[in-house]
Amino acid sequence: DQQVKQNSPSLSVQEGRISILNCDYTNSMFDYFLWYKKYPAEGPTFLISISSIKDKNEDGRFTVFLNKSAKHLSLHIVPSQPGDSAVYFCAASAYTGNTPLVFGKGTRLSVIA
Amino acid sequence: GAVVSQHPSWVICKSGTSVKIECRSLDFQATTMFWYRQFPKQSLMLMATSNEGSKATYEQGVEKDKFLINHASLTLSTLTVTSAHPEDSSFYICSARPVLRAADTQYFGPGTRLTVL
Numbered sequence A: 001d002q003q004v005k006q007n008s009p010s011l012s013v014q015e016g017r018i019s020i021l022n023c024d025y026t027n028s029m030f031d032y033f034l035w036y037k038k039y040p041a042e043g044p045t046f047l048i049s050i051s052s053i054k055d056k057n058e059d060g061r062f063t064v065f066l067n068k069s070a071k072h073l074s075l076h077i078v079p080s081q082p083g084d085s086a087v088y089f090c091a092a093s094a095y096t097g098n099t100p101l102v103f104g105k106g107t108r109l110s111v112i113a
Numbered sequence B: 001g002a003v004v005s006q007h008p009s010w011v012i013c014k015s016g017t018s019v020k021i022e023c024r025s026l027d028f029q030a031t032t033m034f035w036y037r038q039f040p041k042q043s044l045m046l047m048a049t050s051n052e053g054s055k056a057t058y059e060q061g062v063e064k065d066k067f068l069i070n071h072a073s074l075t076l077s078t079l080t081v082t083s084a085h086p087e088d089s090s091f092y093i094c095s096a097r098p099v100l101r102a103a104d105t106q107y108f109g110p111g112t113r114l115t116v117l
Helices: none
Strands: A010-014 A020-026 A032-038 A047-051 A056-059 A061-068 A074-075 A085-092 A109-113 B004-007 B008-013 B018-023 B030-038 B044-051 B069-074 B076-079 B090-098 B112-116
Touching: A010 A020, A020 A032, A020 A109, A032 A061, A047 A056, A047 A061, A047 A074, A047 B030, A074 A085, A074 B112, B004 B090, B008 B018, B018 B112, B030 B069, B030 B076, B044 B069, B069 B090, B076 B090
Parallel strands: A010 A109, B008 B112
Antiparallel strands: A020 A074, A032 A047, A032 A085, A056 A061, A061 A074, A085 A109, B004 B018, B018 B076, B030 B044, B030 B090, B069 B076, B090 B112
16 A cells, blocks of 8 residues: 555656656545655755645745645756756655655656756 | 765775774764665665664674674764675665654764775
């Protein structure tokens, strides 16, 4: 039973255009959501997060939108750059103490020059 | 700040041997460390949660006698893959949660690629 789902395994976008990565979750206890970027043979690096009390968080080219009623979040990257090509993982947590993050399967983004 | 290291970064071993992977938080103390495993084209699968000074909590389906976890200090956790077999070949990643930080804060190590021949 996957609690965090990233239904698109891959996405190709042209350089300069917007990349939109989607994530759905099923556990209503989740109240904090994070996006991680991962290059091959490296550990994930934190990109951006959002608390359930917000519906949008922006950091430079990266914006995360949260729709709690739909249990859906998305990561927008604009403008996309070739260096953004990586696997992006959506993760969720329930702020109940020492709980681990629950990850989606990831979406491989390829930004084409 | 918030750097997590793993050693070794890659290891090749013969079937039946044991391999120890270290995870260190270099500039902060971590009460909790997590061990993940990643298969090709799949997500990060949580293996176990390791709390300093206590026994690790293993996820369902993870053999605790095969994957020994020790979290002896606030900056070091180790994962030992005992009697490794080719199916244990994978990318192992640790993460560390700083003391007194929000439950969502985790810093990841660079990972260790294990290949069992």
